[in-house]
Amino acid sequence: MTLEQLNPGDMVYAASHIYNDGGIPEIPDDALLAKPGTRGVIVETGHLEEAPERAIFLVRFEDSELNLGPPTGCWPEELSPSELDFEENP
Template sequence: MPQYQLQPGDTILATRDIHNDGSFPDYEEDALLVKAGTRGVVINFGHLEENEDQEVFLVKFENAADGTELGPPIGCWPEDIEVIPDTLGH
């Protein structure tokens, strides 16, 4: 991910497939939640309580082919996402 501080509302892409780590009880463990290349929007961000150097981003990814629907928020590590530079609003 580039050295840009993501903000809520920024559009990103998933850099790799994201699987259920057990956080989504309605899905099987290790089920595919998001395919690499899927667009999403940053909802929030923060750090792990036990490791303030570890950033985590809350992202809603598109779950419809036309981009009209967003799925549930998913926690992502910085290496899971990349910013789409043309969409930065600041």
């Protein structure tokens, strides 16, 4: 399955570290929102008006207590449709 086949309500995983770029005002700029492998749910999909060929996904990632965080805009390269197989360094 590819990201393009996913819809709101589908699960995804962070493929890289995702930081607040200032788009979430109640969270400090540059705060870590998701580490690689963090599970999230797609809230909405769309495209940028300035670049209609560029897909964007609105995702809510789980925290350590499995609570969903704020909606976060993510590029396709920041997400994976399947669980990642990686080892986290201590």
